[in-house]
Amino acid sequence: MQLKPFIQIIIIVLFFIGICVVTSCKKQDKTLPLCDSEFTYQDSTYRYVEGITPDTIMPTYISGADIPGLFYTKDSGLVLDSTTGIINLAASQAGSYVVYKAMLGNTACANHISLGYVTILGPAVAPVLFANTSNSQYWGGVSMWFDPDDTQNGYGSVKSTITSGTLQLIQYQPDTVVATEVTQVNGQLRLWFYISDPEAYDQDAEIGQFEIGSGSGPDVEETTFPIILSELNLTAGWNLLKLNFADANSTGGSTDYTALNWFRVYMFNTETTFPLTIGVSDVEIWDSTY
Incomplete structure (x- = not known):
């Protein structure tokens, strides 16, 4: 059966339209950008x-x-x-x-x-200098001395150097409180800590503490951090420590961070070779989210 002429024409037109559509799509894929932009x-x-x-x-x-x-x-x-x-x-x-x-x-x-x-x-709480080491005022400890030349803050450091015994200790007790805006959740004790010979101490035991408080002395309203050398990864010389209050322990009640007035670090060594020195260059309170 023979198709009528107008039907043949329609079929031919549709065939060429199909070719044009396919050709156009292929050309578009090559020239226009894709949609995948993650x-x-x-x-x-x-x-x-x-x-x-x-x-x-x-x-x-x-x-x-x-x-x-x-x-x-x-x-x-x-x-x-x-x-x-x-x-x-x-x-x-x-x-x-x-x-x-x-x-x-x-x-x-x-x-x-x-x-x-x-x-x-939102804006972080501004850092507060709790204890500067530009001089020895308010500082004390076991064989504590002021070193004006070895520093991380440009002003000096305080150190404890022993030639016998096992205890090293540095403490700071100002006559006025230092106010901060941090809390137990976001507060951070930040300081430069010096140690002359990390190998002179037991690496895995708790050999001392960093302490900061509002009770004007030890064991009262303190926030404490155990010193375990294998966890702190201390190297000989200066080490920047960032100790979060959220990870700390409490001694003698909760610390009032709006009225700080006490800092101490002490360590017990196991060495018989001396001298041994620890030191501090500035003690600051930071917002841990900085």
């Missing part, structure tokens, strides 16, 4: 501290870094560059945000959006 903000949680942290953060791409898109957020408080996705930490407010990237340049990506998440913390 990104994150690497640390996810940030806090801006003027002069310490960068002013801005930029997205880290998992894929499709070169694919154009429009960055935006539905929440107020986040200062975001709509072209690059760079966040201005210095100008943004504290909060948790979702950052969206809508793809551009390919109509097939019209509904494709990638997400990134970021949390910006």
Whole structure:
């Protein structure tokens, strides 16, 4: 049976339309950007501290870094560059945000959006110098002395050097309290600690403590940190220690961190070769989220 001429014409037209559609799609795949552009903000949680942290953060791409898109957020408080996705930490407010990237340049990506998440913390509590080591005032201990030349703060250090015996001790007791704004949750004792020979002490036992308190003396309203050398990883010379209050023990009641007036470090050695020296260069109270 022979097809009528107009039916033949329709079939031919449909055939060529199919070819054009297939050809057009292939060409589009080659020339227009894909839709896969995944990104994150690497640390996810940030806090801006003027002069310490960068002013801005930029997205880290998992894929499709070169694919154009429009960055935006539905929440107020986040200062975001709509072209690059760079966040201005210095100008943004504290909060948790979702950052969206809508793809551009390919109509097939019209509904494709990638997400990134970021949390910006509020201002940290400013560090407080609890005890400086620019002189020996208020400092005492076993064979304690002031060393103006060996320092981590530019002003000196206090040290305990023994030539016999087992106890080394340095303590600080000011005549006025030092107020801080930290708590047991976010507080941190930060100091430079000197040790001449870590091998002169038992490595795995508790051989002493770092103590800070509000009771004007030992064992009263103290926050204490055990000294176990294998856990502190101390090396000969100066070591920067960051001891979080949340990990500490309490002795003689809770410490009032708004009225600190006591610090002590003591250690017992097992060595018969002397001299042995420990030292401190500044004692500061920090916000542990810094």
